[in-house]
Amino acid sequence: MFTAGPVDGAVNLPLSELRNRPQALNPEQKIWVYCQVGQRAYYATRVLRSNGFNAYNLSDGFKTIRP
Known part of the structure; x- marks a missing residue:
């Protein structure tokens, strides 16, 4: 996805x-x-926040900003 x-x-x-x-x-x-559809990004955001980062998830993933 990053290469896209x-x-x-x-x-x-x-x-x-x-x-x-x-x-x-x-x-x-x-x-x-962000990720393709949002699920991995949600988990990553939870990990980052639990470690003190100011993290936010792009709802619905990469497809919302790059259709």
Whole structure:
């Protein structure tokens, strides 16, 4: 999905790597999380928030901003 056209400034961090690579993200920034349809982004947002990140999920996924 990332190769289909990432959002400008996006960081590609798969859900399976998220807990092991929090240093890839800036805890000072608001983080918008997205995936194709929204389910993985929802889980990623929960993980990030539970670790103190200011994270938000893009409802309904990537398809809502890039039809």
